[in-house]
Amino acid sequence: MFTRRQFFKIGAGGTTLLLLDRVGGSVRTACAAIPGGTLDPLVVDKYVTPMLVPPAMPRAGKITLHGGRFIDYYEIAVRQFSQQILPPPHPATTVWGYGPKVAQGEPRIFNAPSLTIEADHERPIWNPEFFGNMIMVNGNTWPFLAVKQRRYRFRFLNGCQSRFLILDFNRIRGVEVWMIGNEGGFLDSPVNLTATNGNRLLMAPAERADLIVDFGRVPKGRHILANVGPDEPFGGGAPVVDFAPADWASTGQIMAFDVMHTPGCDHSTPPRCLLLPPAPPLPPEDVTRSLVLSEVMSEDFPDAPVAAMLGRRKEDGEVELLPWEADVTENPRVDDTEVWELHNLTADAHPIHIHETVFEVVNRQALDIDASPEGKLPQLVGAPRPPEPWETGYKDTVIAYPGEVTRIRAQFATAGQYVWHCHILEHEDNEMMRPYRIGRVQRGQPT
Numbered sequence: 001m002f003t004r005r006q007f008f009k010i011g012a013g014g015t016t017l018l019l020l021d022r023v024g025g026s027v028r029t030a031c032a033a034i035p036g037g038t039l040d041p042l043v044v045d046k047y048v049t050p051m052l053v054p055p056a057m058p059r060a061g062k063i064t065l066h067g068g069r070f071i072d073y074y075e076i077a078v079r080q081f082s083q084q085i086l087p088p089p090h091p092a093t094t095v096w097g098y099g100p101k102v103a104q105g106e107p108r109i110f111n112a113p114s115l116t117i118e119a120d121h122e123r124p125i126w127n128p129e130f131f132g133n134m135i136m137v138n139g140n141t142w143p144f145l146a147v148k149q150r151r152y153r154f155r156f157l158n159g160c161q162s163r164f165l166i167l168d169f170n171r172i173r174g175v176e177v178w179m180i181g182n183e184g185g186f187l188d189s190p191v192n193l194t195a196t197n198g199n200r201l202l203m204a205p206a207e208r209a210d211l212i213v214d215f216g217r218v219p220k221g222r223h224i225l226a227n228v229g230p231d232e233p234f235g236g237g238a239p240v241v242d243f244a245p246a247d248w249a250s251t252g253q254i255m256a257f258d259v260m261h262t263p264g265c266d267h268s269t270p271p272r273c274l275l276l277p278p279a280p281p282l283p284p285e286d287v288t289r290s291l292v293l294s295e296v297m298s299e300d301f302p303d304a305p306v307a308a309m310l311g312r313r314k315e316d317g318e319v320e321l322l323p324w325e326a327d328v329t330e331n332p333r334v335d336d337t338e339v340w341e342l343h344n345l346t347a348d349a350h351p352i353h354i355h356e357t358v359f360e361v362v363n364r365q366a367l368d369i370d371a372s373p374e375g376k377l378p379q380l381v382g383a384p385r386p387p388e389p390w391e392t393g394y395k396d397t398v399i400a401y402p403g404e405v406t407r408i409r410a411q412f413a414t415a416g417q418y419v420w421h422c423h424i425l426e427h428e429d430n431e432m433m434r435p436y437r438i439g440r441v442q443r444g445q446p447t
């Protein structure tokens with residue numbers, strides 16, 4: 001039961017949406033206007049701006065490799081800037097983009113979309129993971145929200161390009177946080193993140209969390225929602241122990257809650273008393289597929305990936321990595337249920353997103369990566385571990401940790417052509433995306 005509904009966006013270097021519902025009270029509106037309204041497309045004049053053909057990214061120089069070969073060298077900066085995207089008299093838009101940090105004889109050029117890199121060695125040249133240095137929530141950097149000493153329902157979406165967030169509520173003294181849903185709907189039962197998970201929640205890019213945040217015992221004043229995820233690719237583990245938490249001065253903070261003194265009591269249902277509608281279990285699987293997440297490394301630079309790829313284990317046991325344009329290899333029959341085993345052979349965690357369907361997280365199991373036979377999948381090690389308590393119900397994005405197989409079960413109901421991919425944007429755009437098809441070949445579609 002909601003008395004008001006507002007929309008927020010949250011994220012760093014990406015677009016994230018946070019939907020806020022006040023829990024309790026009566027239903028007055030099904031949805032409310034976005035504050036400030038939206039722009040009527042009919043008021044934007046068309047065909048008044050000549051199309052810009054941006055230059056290629058200027059080189060910073062050349063590097064000599066062993067053996068005397070030269071390769072192009074770039075120093076790339078990212079910044080937030082204003083660009084006249086709509087024609088005047090509409091205001092300029094705040095955007096992000098890449099540009100040269102220093103370029104010989106060139107002015108600083110930034111544009112959205114960013115300039116292309118047209119190096120002639122080891123294409124594609126790409127930034128394997130982009131990390132911004134500001135946190136944007138619903139279109140503003142580090143906003144605040146005034147709240148009462150009451151329970152609120154928030155829908156979080158991590159819209160960062162590559163950044164895994166670990167939402168940290170520990171600086172909100174007295175708060176109690178419950179998770180009730182994820183991408184596909186409700187969890188089996190509410191999970192008290194404060195009592196059972198250190199008041200924190202890990203969120204990979206594209207994951208969503210339906211949270212009830214109880215400010216009832218939070219003292220009046222300003223409180224910060226923090227982020228203790230890393231300012232670098234996430235490989236699992238805990239902040240401080242396994243990686244440095246995000247910089248407190250910037251990406252370590254997400255937004256502020258200004259808690260107002262609120263007399264009286266909260267009449268909404270306590271989260272521990274909520275009975276969530278059950279998600280019916282999926283039928284047993286008809287097919288199990290062994291799939292692979294892999295990185296192609298540079299021949300010239302140690303530990304430098306040049307592409308992230310998806311693939312599969314073929315019937316003969318050999319691992320085959322496949323580019324986007326290769327024929328469909330995952331082809332469930334209509335209404336079949338399948339288990340997909342995602343073997344992550346890379347050094348980092350990847351949020352794997354499957355279109356069209358939602359799935360159950362079955363379990364995860366370690367792989368003996370170091371003893372990996374060439375061209376084959378590594379052996380399994382130890383027993384599988386169950387999904388996290390907040391991964392029950394149905395999801396559409398799952399964290400595949402490095403050195404593990406992550407198993408999901410999905411039913412494929414609607415015939416058609418879809419994709420599955422990593423949701424780190426730089427990965428999905430650089431080969432970590434594959435088409436898949438439900439049912440027969442579609443007329444006019446790739447096979």
Ligand SMILES: [Cu+2]
Pocket residue numbers: 308349350351422423424427428432
């Ligand atoms: Cu990835």
